[in-house]
Amino acid sequence: MLDPQLFRSELESVQVQLKRRAVDFNADFYTDLENKRKAIQVKTQKLQNERNSRSKAIGQAKAKGEDVQPLLDQVQGLGEQLKQAEIELADVQLQIQGMMEGLPNILDASVPAGKSEEDNIEISRWGEPPKFDFAVRDHVDLGALHKGMDFEVAAKITSARFVALKGNIARLQRALVQFMLDTHSTEHGYEETYVPYIVNADSLYGTGQLPKFADDLFKVSSNPDLYLIPTAEVPVTNIVRNEIVDNADMPMRMVAHTPCFRSEAGAYGRDVRGLIRQHQFEKVELVQVVRASESEQAHEDLTAHAETILQKLNLPYRKVLLCAGDTGFSSAKTYDLEVWLPGQDTFREISSCSNFKDFQARRLKARWRNPETGKPELVHTLNGSGLAAGRTLVAVMENNQTAEGNINIPEVLQSYMGGITVINIGK
RNA sequence: GGAGAGGUGGCUGAGUGGCCGAAAGCGGCGGUCUUGAAAACCGUUGAGGGUUUAUCCCCUCCCAGGGUUCGAAUCCCUGCCUCUCCGCCA
Numbered sequence A: 001m002l003d004p005q006l007f008r009s010e011l012e013s014v015q016v017q018l019k020r021r022a023v024d025f026n027a028d029f030y031t032d033l034e035n036k037r038k039a040i041q042v043k044t045q046k047l048q049n050e051r052n053s054r055s056k057a058i059g060q061a062k063a064k065g066e067d068v069q070p071l072l073d074q075v076q077g078l079g080e081q082l083k084q085a086e087i088e089l090a091d092v093q094l095q096i097q098g099m100m101e102g103l104p105n106i107l108d109a110s111v112p113a114g115k116s117e118e119d120n121i122e123i124s125r126w127g128e129p130p131k132f133d134f135a136v137r138d139h140v141d142l143g144a145l146h147k148g149m150d151f152e153v154a155a156k157i158t159s160a161r162f163v164a165l166k167g168n169i170a171r172l173q174r175a176l177v178q179f180m181l182d183t184h185s186t187e188h189g190y191e192e193t194y195v196p197y198i199v200n201a202d203s204l205y206g207t208g209q210l211p212k213f214a215d216d217l218f219k220v221s222s223n224p225d226l227y228l229i230p231t232a233e234v235p236v237t238n239i240v241r242n243e244i245v246d247n248a249d250m251p252m253r254m255v256a257h258t259p260c261f262r263s264e265a266g267a268y269g270r271d272v273r274g275l276i277r278q279h280q281f282e283k284v285e286l287v288q289v290v291r292a293s294e295s296e297q298a299h300e301d302l303t304a305h306a307e308t309i310l311q312k313l314n315l316p317y318r319k320v321l322l323c324a325g326d327t328g329f330s331s332a333k334t335y336d337l338e339v340w341l342p343g344q345d346t347f348r349e350i351s352s353c354s355n356f357k358d359f360q361a362r363r364l365k366a367r368w369r370n371p372e373t374g375k376p377e378l379v380h381t382l383n384g385s386g387l388a389a390g391r392t393l394v395a396v397m398e399n400n401q402t403a404e405g406n407i408n409i410p411e412v413l414q415s416y417m418g419g420i421t422v423i424n425i426g427k
Numbered sequence B: 001g002g003a004g005a006g007g008u009g010g011c012u013g014a015g016u017g018g019c020c021g022a023a024a025g026c027g028g029c030g031g032u033c034u035u036g037a038a039a040a041c042c043g044u045u046g047a048g049g050g051u052u053u054a055u056c057c058c059c060u061c062c063c064a065g066g067g068u069u070c071g072a073a074u075c076c077c078u079g080c081c082u083c084u085c086c087g088c089c090a
Helices: A004-009 A011-019 A027-063 A069-074 A078-101 A139-145 A151-157 A167-187 A201-207 A233-240 A292-312 A359-364 A389-399 A411-417
Strands: A121-126 A198-200 A219-221 A226-228 A252-261 A280-290 A317-321 A333-341 A346-357 A367-370 A375-378 A380-388
Touching: A004 A011, A004 A027, A004 A078, A011 A027, A027 A069, A027 A078, A121 A292, A139 A389, A167 A252, A167 A280, A167 A292, A167 A380, A167 A389, A167 A411, A198 A201, A198 A233, A201 A226, A201 A233, A201 A359, A233 A252, A233 A280, A233 A359, A233 A380, A280 A292, A280 A389, A292 A317, A292 A333, A292 A346, A292 A380, A317 A346, A333 A389, A346 A359, A346 A389, A359 A380, A380 A389
Parallel strands: none
Antiparallel strands: A121 A317, A198 A226, A219 A226, A252 A280, A280 A380, A317 A333, A333 A346, A346 A380, A367 A375
């Protein structure tokens, strides 16, 4: 949610900013609504004031033992009038809110113009894509060769876009998760956090998935409305919903491993083959809750923390700054990390690191107390994958394959794999 | 799943339907005292919003949502949550 004050004081500027997102904001319509709101709110509050003072007078008269009937006659009809005004006010406010909550975050000034991922800007590259003197296999073939990755059986158990892992392949994914959690919690200062995998509608509203992106979610219950989490971002960030965080506890850094569930109603036909786009996948997520003055640096740091994992795994990747058209709804600025996948001969997203500034915080009512002013201020929230474990599994398999189809295990994972250095076929 | 009790400010905890946005205590902040600190004493201390250049003023909020009433923290419904006992259980 954007700052309503901004709309009142700098409407044109907001309109220009939203245009970068190809959002055509109808300022005239808004101004009309806003004027209406102002008038009705003043009227409503006037009526409330009258009710309060008259009721008080009745109470005092009664205490003195006076006849209150004349006073009661005076307030005849006031209640009905007030009720009407309150309904009107609620209606306008609902309209304004509906308009506001459909608007995406304002982009950071450093975000480049552009419509699609074509226009994203490569910031940096790390590592060299490995050269193979044999025909490379993708992870699907490798997984089949090892009898460790079975899409058919998962489809039988559930439906398409699920996977069953076995043996050392399954263990490799678990090793990745452990390695990521350990690295972030012991080296990068994140607090390991365990959270529910099912969340309520308020939480999804807070981080911006609802009401606009309900189609991408798996709903598991109505009354109350409950959903499987599409990312740990939702439960972890919602820890600070309706809270005023103590200055001593700021900034907050949390890391959580969770499965993620995405219905991705709009993505059918894309990445049909393999593990890249699944309804269920494992992810280690980094979340930061910081002061406004710190968020830009925090965004760079958080992205670097995710990059560290790729570097330690010796996986080639590039860092991309998303353009205006590709930046997510709630984000002000996003870096994607794209890992090299030999099986696809291309870079694929493995982490997305975003600074939401106060956009989520305003929806969440997440604040911290500034000791200098003594007043609560909205926090800034950030998050990033550190990393998507399923896709990291794919990257490790494909980048470390041998001519025979064996998979060399990156050094940092070997201790998590019981000391073995390679996954041989048939083992 | 069954039976009972309860949700009030940062915390503990009062609150006969009418100066209650809320006593008191603790904590926090400021001050007096002190060489300094502690203690003691005095003062101050919730959030959101409207109007305004600003002060003032006004509105809303006592778990959430409805209702009764001139007036609700207080009464009535519904939901959620917490605690105690019993049952079941990884």
